[in-house]
Amino acid sequence: EAQVTQNPRYLITVTGKKLTVTCSQNMNHEYMSWYRQDPGLGLRQIYYSMNVEVTDKGDVPEGYKVSRKEKRNFPLILESPSPNQTSLYFCASLSGGAGTGELFFGEGSRLTVL
Amino acid sequence: SQKIEQNSEALNIQEGKTATLTCNYTNYSPAYLQWYRQDPGRGPVFLLLIRENEKEKRKERLKVTFDTTLKQSLFHITASQPADSATYLCAPGAPGGSQGNLIFGKGTKLSVKP
Numbered sequence: 001e002a003q004v005t006q007n008p009r010y011l012i013t014v015t016g017k018k019l020t021v022t023c024s025q026n027m028n029h030e031y032m033s034w035y036r037q038d039p040g041l042g043l044r045q046i047y048y049s050m051n052v053e054v055t056d057k058g059d060v061p062e063g064y065k066v067s068r069k070e071k072r073n074f075p076l077i078l079e080s081p082s083p084n085q086t087s088l089y090f091c092a093s094l095s096g097g098a099g100t101g102e103l104f105f106g107e108g109s110r111l112t113v114l
Numbered sequence: 115s116q117k118i119e120q121n122s123e124a125l126n127i128q129e130g131k132t133a134t135l136t137c138n139y140t141n142y143s144p145a146y147l148q149w150y151r152q153d154p155g156r157g158p159v160f161l162l163l164i165r166e167n168e169k170e171k172r173k174e175r176l177k178v179t180f181d182t183t184l185k186q187s188l189f190h191i192t193a194s195q196p197a198d199s200a201t202y203l204c205a206p207g208a209p210g211g212s213q214g215n216l217i218f219g220k221g222t223k224l225s226v227k228p
Binding site: 033035040041042044045048056058059060074089090092094101102103104105106107108110 | 146148150155156157158159163203205207215216217218219220221
């Protein structure tokens with residue numbers, strides 16, 4: 001079954017404690033992306049990756065890091081989480097080539113930073 | 115800067131009626147535009163993609179139009195049902211059809227009453 005898998009689905013942590021949210025897709029997609037979703041602000045893109053070893057900032061990259069060492073995985077790293085990073089996070093991968101872009105989303109990871 | 119507006123935060127309609135949702139964009143020229151459905155706490159799910167050279171696209175009870183002169187897309191659900199209740203997001207694709215910084219509107223929450 002084609003899917004994007006995120007872990008953990010729920011996490012409560014404390015300020016400053018490094019954490020990683022993993023994302024894996026089994027569709028051999030080149031493009032992957034991370035979004036955060038907050039009430040009243042909608043989905044905002046954090047980082048995206050066009051291919052292995054190629055990453056770029058989205059609209060809200062501050063406080064986050066990513067890496068793309070292999071095609072299927074795109075982890076999101078919060079080196080020193082702060083309460084304003086409390087949010088619902090979605091990973092997504094893109095099917096097709098340029099101009100065909102259907103995004104497949106994961107189920108989301110709800111993060112609370114105390 | 116690029117801006118996407120979905121004109122209604124919420125839309126309430128009666129079962130059986132046609133729901134019409136609006137997406138306006140400014141300061142760029144997308145090569146395509148997508149619509150997604152999102153249920154509470156879940157990841158968005160792709161519904162339809164329409165390209166800049168297409169005026170209209172249909173899929174079952176769904177219809178999308180794309181007016182590049184008005185910089186607007188309309189999303190219609192005919193014969194609406196309570197199961198259509200969800201938040202609908204529009205996402206204009208990057209100019210030239212390339213992937214990249216894919217951004218979303220804030221969404222319109224549709225409620226279909228029996």
